[in-house]
Amino acid sequence: MAVEKIGWDPLRIEILWDRKEASRRGPKPALTVHQIARTAIQIADDEGLDALSMQRLARELGVGTMTLYTYYPDKDTLLEVMFDMAFEETTPVPAIGDWRGYLEQMAQGVMSAYQRHPWALQIFVGGPPLGPNQVRALEGALRAFDGVGLDDAEKLDAIIAVTSFVRGAAHLSVGLGEHHKNSGLTDEQLEAEYARAYATVLDPEQFPATVAVLAGVFGTPTETEANDAGFHFGLSRLLDGIERHVESRC
Amino acid sequence: MAVEKIGWDPLRIEILWDRKEASRRGPKPALTVHQIARTAIQIADDEGLDALSMQRLARELGVGTMTLYTYYPDKDTLLEVMFDMAFEETTPVPAIGDWRGYLEQMAQGVMSAYQRHPWALQIFVGGPPLGPNQVRALEGALRAFDGVGLDDAEKLDAIIAVTSFVRGAAHLSVGLGEHHKNSGLTDEQLEAEYARAYATVLDPEQFPATVAVLAGVFGTPTETEANDAGFHFGLSRLLDGIERHVESRC
DNA sequence: AAGTCACACCGTATAGGGTACGGAGTCAGG
DNA sequence: CCTGACTCCGTACCCTATACGGTGTGACTT
Numbered sequence: 001m002a003v004e005k006i007g008w009d010p011l012r013i014e015i016l017w018d019r020k021e022a023s024r025r026g027p028k029p030a031l032t033v034h035q036i037a038r039t040a041i042q043i044a045d046d047e048g049l050d051a052l053s054m055q056r057l058a059r060e061l062g063v064g065t066m067t068l069y070t071y072y073p074d075k076d077t078l079l080e081v082m083f084d085m086a087f088e089e090t091t092p093v094p095a096i097g098d099w100r101g102y103l104e105q106m107a108q109g110v111m112s113a114y115q116r117h118p119w120a121l122q123i124f125v126g127g128p129p130l131g132p133n134q135v136r137a138l139e140g141a142l143r144a145f146d147g148v149g150l151d152d153a154e155k156l157d158a159i160i161a162v163t164s165f166v167r168g169a170a171h172l173s174v175g176l177g178e179h180h181k182n183s184g185l186t187d188e189q190l191e192a193e194y195a196r197a198y199a200t201v202l203d204p205e206q207f208p209a210t211v212a213v214l215a216g217v218f219g220t221p222t223e224t225e226a227n228d229a230g231f232h233f234g235l236s237r238l239l240d241g242i243e244r245h246v247e248s249r250c
Numbered sequence: 251m252a253v254e255k256i257g258w259d260p261l262r263i264e265i266l267w268d269r270k271e272a273s274r275r276g277p278k279p280a281l282t283v284h285q286i287a288r289t290a291i292q293i294a295d296d297e298g299l300d301a302l303s304m305q306r307l308a309r310e311l312g313v314g315t316m317t318l319y320t321y322y323p324d325k326d327t328l329l330e331v332m333f334d335m336a337f338e339e340t341t342p343v344p345a346i347g348d349w350r351g352y353l354e355q356m357a358q359g360v361m362s363a364y365q366r367h368p369w370a371l372q373i374f375v376g377g378p379p380l381g382p383n384q385v386r387a388l389e390g391a392l393r394a395f396d397g398v399g400l401d402d403a404e405k406l407d408a409i410i411a412v413t414s415f416v417r418g419a420a421h422l423s424v425g426l427g428e429h430h431k432n433s434g435l436t437d438e439q440l441e442a443e444y445a446r447a448y449a450t451v452l453d454p455e456q457f458p459a460t461v462a463v464l465a466g467v468f469g470t471p472t473e474t475e476a477n478d479a480g481f482h483f484g485l486s487r488l489l490d491g492i493e494r495h496v497e498s499r500c
Numbered sequence: 501a502a503g504t505c506a507c508a509c510c511g512t513a514t515a516g517g518g519t520a521c522g523g524a525g526t527c528a529g530g
Numbered sequence: 531c532c533t534g535a536c537t538c539c540g541t542a543c544c545c546t547a548t549a550c551g552g553t554g555t556g557a558c559t560t
Contacts, residue, residue, distance in 0.1 A: 013451060027526050028535030053517065064539035066519080075518065122374050124421075128444055135460060142459035153476075154483070161258040161484030164418030171417055172410065175376040182376075192465055194378055200263060201380055203451045209392035210385060214403045226403075233404070234411030237491030244490050276507035277555050303546065314510035316548080325547065 011073065016081055016131050033071050036061065037081045043115065044082065049119035079123050084131025086117040091136050097143055099246075100239055102144035103159070106137060107166045107235050114170035116238050118178055137163075149249045158242050165238055169231050176227060187222045194218065261323065266331055266381050283321050286311065287331045291367065294332065296323045297370035329373045334381025336367040340384050345394050349496075350414050350489055352394035353409070356387060357485050364420035368428055371421050387413075387452055399499045419481050426477060437472045444468065 014020070018034045039060050043052045054075060058065040072078045090113045092105035114120055138159065145155040182188055195218050204211045217226070227247070264270070268284045282356045289310050293302045304325060308315040340363045344357035362478065364370055379385070395405040430440055445468050453462045467476070 010450070013447060017451065023536060025526090025528055025534065027538085029537065055517080055518085058539095066521095066539050066541095067537080069519070070537060070539095106513095122372075124372050124425065126425040126432075128426065128447070135451065135457060139457045139460045142463055146459070152466045153479075156467065157461060157480045157483040158487070160422065160480055161415070161419075161487060162403060164422060164484060165411070165415040165488070166418065167421055168414030168416065169411075171374075172414055175374065176378065178284070179377040196396070197263060198381060201258070201267065202383065207385060207389045208324035210389045213392055213406060216402045217406065229403075230407045230410055233407040234414060234488075237408070237411060237495060238415070238484075238488045239491070240494050241487030241489070241491030244494065245487060273507060273557095275555090275557055277509085279508065304548085305546080308510095316512095317508075319548070320508060339507050372504095392520065 007104075012077055012080070013130060015077060016074065016084060019092075021249040029071070031061065031063070031071065033081065034085070036068065036071055036086050039076060039084060040078060041082050045117060049122050052119075080125060080131070083120055083123045083125055084133050086120045086134040087113050088135070089113075090133065091140055091152075094140050096146050097144065097148070098150055099141075099158075100243065102141060103162050103239060104235065106141060107162055110137075110163065110166045111170050111173070111231065114167075114174055115177070118174045121167075121174055136250040148246055150246060154249075158245075161242070162235075162238060165234060169234060173227050173231065176223065180223065190223060191218050262327055262330070263380060265322065265327060266334060279321070281311065281313070281317075281321065284330065284335070286318065286321055287328060287335050290328060291332050291335060294369040295367060299372050302369075310457040330375060330381070333370055333373045333375055334383050336370045337363050337387070338385040339363075340383065341390055344390050347394065347397050347398070349391075349398055349408075350493065352391060353412050353489060353492075354485065356391060357412055360387075360413065360416045361423070361481065364417075364424055365427070367423045371417075371424055398496055399407075400439055400496060404495075404499075408495075411492070412485075412488060415484060419484060423477050423481065426473065430473065437474075440473060441468050 002029055009021060015033050018032060020029075023029075029114070036057070040057050043057065054068055055065045058068055061068075068078075072081075087110065090106075090109040092102060092109055095102045095105075129138070141159045142155055145158070148155075150158065178185075183190060183193070185193065195214075198211075198214055202211050202214070265283050268282065270279075270283070273279075286307070290302055290307050293307065293310065304318055305315045308318055311318075318328075322331075337360065340356075340359040342352060342359055345352045345355075381386070391409045392405055395408070398405075400408065430437075433443070435443065438481060445464075448461075448464055452461050452464070
């Protein structure tokens with residue numbers, strides 16, 4: 001197994017899109033690729049990606065472990081499907097021309113998907129984005145750039161920049177969020193913990209700026225609020241930068 | 251094990267910073283926490299994170315497997331140390347006041363670290379960044395914002411935005427790069443593969459914009475070049491946006 | 501000088517993982 | 531009705547992380 005996914009083949013695409021030519025011989029399959037993935041997502045949502053084993057998943061579905069391998073060639077492929085499906089209810093309404101509005105909604109949607117499915121950040125998806133939901137989002141974003149004056153490569157780069165930023169931001173946000181959840185501490189307690197941790201690490205001689213800044217940061221609004229605010233700040237800056245570039249193209 | 255690391259305790263910090271009060275009794279340890287992590291990094295660089303098992307690592311170091319557990323409480327802690335050490339030669343020269351130059355260099359450096367150590371993207375680091383290299387980078391960036399007119403929270407948000415973007419961009423870039431490497435194909439062959447993959451997936455009725463754009467993209471410069479260009483584009487937009495915000499603060 | 505005890509080291513054992521392999525049952529096409 | 535494709539799955543294999551307990555070492559105490 002790999003938690004790392006790399007390489008695709010025609011079979012993988014068929015599975016990602018859940019296309020199945022009905023088999024001509026033998027009994028009909030009792031499950032579908034998507035059904036299995038949905039159950040897997042449930043487990044990962046509830047108990048974390050570590051709790052998701054093929055045996056556990058099979059038990060949940062009421063089938064033998066090896067049955068799963070008639071649907072998926074290996075666990076990595078299952079993870080890839082799960083990853084794409086995590087963004088199922090995410091695609092925003094198409095908004096031709098309003099690229100900024102669309103990208104902002106998309107970013108929000110993707111971020112909240114990561115928050116609902118933190119395990120998605122532990123899956124390393126290699127290769128180009130070929131999943132249905134990835135493609136749908138791309139299509140919508142490209143259309144939102146219709147008639148804006150960017151060339152194709154620029155559109156693509158702008159969209160990629162936003163999704164890259166969102167993934168990175170989600171990584172941080174989810175990391176802190178999980179930490180918070182796992183610690184079982186209140187906001188205040190957790191901040192005290194952080195302050196103490198940094199205090200043992202930060203020599204004021206060596207890291208004066210960091211010490212000064214963090215002292216001010218702790219004690220202000222709650223961790224998660226500050227975090228959300230940070231996401232908005234970064235996203236707005238990025239969109240501002242893209243806007244500037246769009247304007248320079250007219 | 252978890253590939254996911256969450257929660258820290260004082261011991262973890264001691265290990266991250268390789269602080270060891272020399273034991274007063276008994277034989278001296280033959281290894282150090284950093285030495286072990288360096289060997290682990292070597293293995294992961296050469297053969298991927300999957301090849302890194304405690305047994306393999308111990309063999310490489312010429313010690314018994316369980317010996318490693320006298321240095322690390324568990325494998326996750328080792329991964330956390332490896333993660334921080336991946337950014338060792340990364341911190342750019344401090345440049346007080348030149349925030350843009352500093353952030354740009356930092357982004358470059360982090361990106362190239364991810365490229366040298368692709369496995370770092372498979373490690374999920376929870377909690378606040380407490381590793382020495384993380385802190386060093388933060389300190390440098392904060393100083394680069396000295397006298398620029400942003401308040402502390404804004405400085406922090408700007409820095410976080412950039413590192414978030416870089417992580418996301420690296421994820422994509424490394425994903426494509428690994429895929430390329432594993433396939434063993436030439437640039438042209440790989441592009442043909444991609445084109446074919448998308449062709450089987452993209453119904454022109456449903457995804458007209460995507461079809462049009464991708465058709466134009468394939469056949470232009472080589473994959474990796476386009477990818478690098480994309481990174482620069484996104485980074486520049488983000489920095490532009492921050493610059494705009496800085497200017498609006500004066 | 502002898503004793504003590506914290507600590508480094510590590511062999512063994514356990515519980516659990518992914519998945520190769522081969523067999524049994526099932527149904528459509530010939 | 532038979533043949534062969536295809537689903538289902540029990541068993542087995544090899545590989546993980548790591549708990550536990552034992553052995554030896556050497557700096558401190560007395």
